[in-house]
Amino acid sequence: MSDNIIRGYFPGDSGGAGEDGGGPEDPVLEKRVDRLEADVAEMKATLRAHSSDLSEIKLALVKLDAKLDKLDAKFDGKLGEMDGRLSGKLGAIDGRLAGIEGRISSVEWRLNQIPGHWQMLGLIATLLIGLAGLMFTAGKFLHP
DSSP states (O other): OGGGOOOSOOTTOOTTOSTTSOSTTOHHHHHHHHHHHHHHHHHHHHHHHHHHHHHHHHHHHHHHHHHHHHHHHHHHHHHHHHHHHHHHHHHHHHHHHHHHHHHHHHHHHHHHHSOOHHHHHHHHHHHHHHHHHHHHHHHHHHOO
16 A cells, blocks of 8 residues: 555645745745634624624514414404304305295296196187087077
C-alpha cells in the first residue's frame, strides 16, 4: 500500500512557512480570516433577524389557529341550527306533498269515472234510437 503514496517536492509547498506566502504570518491569510470573521458576524446577525421573524410568525400562527378554532365552533353551531330548521321544513314539505298526492289520486278517480268517446257515442246512439222508437209509437197512436 505504501506504493500509492507520492513523495516529493511540489511547487508552492514550503512546508507550512516560507517566503512564498504560505505560512501563518501571511498577510493575505490575515485578510482572508478577517473577511471570514466579518461574513460569520453578518450571517449571525441575519440569523438573529430571521429568528425574530420566525418567532413573530409562530405567534401569528398561534393567534390564527385560535381564531380558526373559534370560527370552526361558530360554523358548527350555525350548521347544526340550519340543519334543524331545514329538517323541520322538509318534514312540512313532505306532509304537503302527501296531501297533494291524495288529491291527485281523487282527481284521477273522478276522471276515470267520466265516459270515454266510444262510451258517449254509444250512449247518444242508444238515446237517439230510443227517441225514434217513441216517435214511431206516438205516431201510430196519434194518427187518426
